[in-house]
Amino acid sequence: MPASSISTATPDAVRRNARPYLHGPETAAMAAAVEAGQYGHGPQADLFEQELAHYLGVPDVVAVSSATVGIHLALQACGVGPGTEVIVPSQTFAATIQPIVALGAAPRFIDHAPGTLCVEPQAVREAITPATRAVLPVLYGGRPVDLSAIATELRSRNIHIVEDAAQAFGSRRTDQPARTTVYSFGPIKQLTALVGGAVVPRSGQEAETLRQMRFLGITSSQTDRIRTTTYSVRGPGLRGVLPDINAAVGRVQLARFNEVAALRTALWKAYAQALHGASGVALVDAGEDAVPFNCVVRVSGRDRVHRIMRDRGIGVGVHYPPNHLQPAFAQWTRPLPVTEQAAREILSLPFHPAMTPDDARWTAGALLDALAGRSAQ
Ligand SMILES: Cc1ncc(COP(=O)(O)O)c(C=O)c1O
Structure with a gap:
């Protein structure tokens, strides 16, 4: 079941898109x-x-x-x-x-x-x-x-x-x-x-x-x-x-890398389950062989969704604006239709090991709300 409408305050951990994770020693x-x-x-x-x-x-x-x-x-x-x-x-x-x-x-x-x-x-x-x-x-x-x-x-x-x-x-x-x-x-x-x-x-x-x-x-x-x-x-x-x-x-x-790998994998799975079957969202799959670095979705109306989520204090981001359209690399530009389409749709959800699977489910719910035009209650 996709996550649905939410009413709680934005959890602290999802206010940042990514953050360093230290063990202490x-x-x-x-x-x-x-x-x-x-x-x-x-x-x-x-x-x-x-x-x-x-x-x-x-x-x-x-x-x-x-x-x-x-x-x-x-x-x-x-x-x-x-x-x-x-x-x-x-x-x-x-x-x-x-x-x-x-x-x-x-x-x-x-x-x-x-x-x-x-x-x-x-x-x-x-x-x-x-x-x-x-x-x-x-x-x-x-x-x-x-x-x-x-x-x-x-x-x-x-x-x-x-x-x-x-x-x-x-x-x-x-x-x-x-x-x-x-x-x-x-x-x-x-x-x-x-x-x-x-x-x-x-x-x-x-x-x-x-x-x-x-x-x-x-x-x-x-x-x-x-x-x-x-x-x-x-x-x-x-x-x-x-x-x-x-x-x-x-x-x-x-x-202690294996601990971090397990946390990242569990977080990614929580997102994948919460968004499974949801319409209007496609998860960019990191695949079974990865220790996921991020959680990126493709959505239409990305800029609007980005704005709604930022207004709720959720640390979404865009990784990355394509390089062939950057002024510094203009002399090497060429048409790249797949990249240009993706550039309008990609949205990085908050993703770092200090988040819990519940935080991921909460964020998935907030994404579905934003897509459906529902605001926080
Ligand atoms: C895809 C990619 N390449 C290169 C780099 C550069 O890494 P560093 O910050 O260690 O120079 C980054 C860093 O974010 C990256 O995401």
Whole structure:
């Protein structure tokens, strides 16, 4: 049964669309890292990398200061630069696109599938040109994107896959196709290091390149550098290390990640059940393999529904206004009818682990009221 008309006051937890979720010991871990006096990449960041690799079941992980920096470095490491193109969905946060532009390359925007807001292999295939150097799929809401159907073709053309998995920590990973994956540990992500990110490299060699690039292209580690009289700058780089203070927070979060995954999954199911069969609402399904990052619905008259819900103090949002229509990316714009239709309909409902399934059911009821033109009683 869909949730129906509601009369209670807006619960506190649903007043925000998303919020950071800490377990408690993060504060002590951060204080210990401050007292240890190592504020760049140090022992906490080394341990965090090892623990992440163990959790993900991969040989290595490279911690970085944010997913934006991780995407930049991963694209640069596979040769993205002036004269090259990167195939990317328009439906994503601007942080996916800015690194492409910063590298002097061109984003080649493509449509996503209407039901998932993620790209599909055929749309990627159709966008390939002789200049294509990389494909940058976005795991919207946490949903894994499977490009194995075109993996052989991409490999034969020397086109790399770099996944923007900023919203997908904890989602199921497969080995194939070979790709570089970038996670975010920003404030509201499934796992937060307050700010931060990590890259899962394709190979030991790529890991080495990324480690050099995240520290200004310098080969030696911070510890080695203070012992010697010189160092070698071998190539491009940014200041992109993950500070130990952030890594210490990330380690606490990782140790309790399964709790957060269960909370997010239960919340998503509560929304899905409450909205099941409701007319005028389509849930963007994150799929069984995701630890959901958000809860996005498609509704007609979205701007009106958004206004009614905001007036009730409910933390709805829109993620995201499409990039191919942004002034900064105007020179790469092209018609994307599926994206443009979705952009008029998508609405993100409040979604974070401090909410309870009852909060989700309450919010679903408020959404149905707004759609039906009913106001709060
Ligand atoms: C899809 C997507 N890509 C990239 C990013 C950037 O992540 P970070 O804040 O770690 O740079 C975000 C962050 O919200 C995101 O949602």
